Amino acid sequence: MTTTTSPRALEHPTRDQIRLEAVLHALADPVRLRIVCDMAREGTELSCSYFDLPVTKSTTTHHFRVLRESGVIQQMYRGTAKLNALRGDDLDALFPGLLDAVLAAAGAQAGREGEGGRGGGDGVS
Amino acid sequence: MTTTTSPRALEHPTRDQIRLEAVLHALADPVRLRIVCDMAREGTELSCSYFDLPVTKSTTTHHFRVLRESGVIQQMYRGTAKLNALRGDDLDALFPGLLDAVLAAAGAQAGREGEGGRGGGDGVS
């Protein structure tokens, strides 16, 4: 039977199932932290293929799964693509200020290490 | 010379050597997160033996080492004891608000789980 709705369902934790340790663990990986920073910077839903990551497709899928199952992002299908969005409201309701602090920290660290060769573009507004 | 040269020297990262990923990774472990929360609650230097952790001494040493090498805590010997203190000022200078957000998040989660279902003594004063 060809279901008209999404044939593949994606499991997400509900808001009260989100665990702080899982979120921190998800954000502790450089690849995933970069994904989250990019998503926050764009502020809109992005497909997986938008990101230019230094790993293969398989690993990318793995990282997105970790982010989704930890409750950091939300995923939904749109045709062949899969859109990703930050669960900023859920995270902020559970852990106020945490996501902002991590994003600011990542930006600060990137700026700190990026300075010294680039001129004019600091990347963080 | 005030003979402050301790017989055992402990290596700490300097402030600008602290990496966000390492800090997040250190905080992502339940045992270490609990240690950090306890230290923040007491606000003073605490010996390793102060903590009542559900792991052996060896594992405790390992966790304290991870916390120290990631830059989250500072350790110094005082006689046979080893005192631990949060590097709150360094962390706040590097990643403003991050430690506070994590501590608040941990407290919120502990409170959330403590009220609804009785389970174990996860005492938070």
Place this chain on the structure above:
DNA sequence: GCCGTACTACGATGCGTATCGTACGAGCAT
């Protein structure tokens, strides 16, 4: 000096996970 306490060092072990390659399924274009 001797012993107890506090912590460390080293080795072993089992589990999680980050990584890859390949094979596959779902949708879109021609």
Place this chain on the structure above:
DNA sequence: ATGCTCGTACGATACGCATCGTAGTACGGC
């Protein structure tokens, strides 16, 4: 339909790490 692109699933692998036990070192008290 054929093929192409996007993403998934599964197996394999290697590394990290949380855990333990035991032996050892430093310091203080008796």
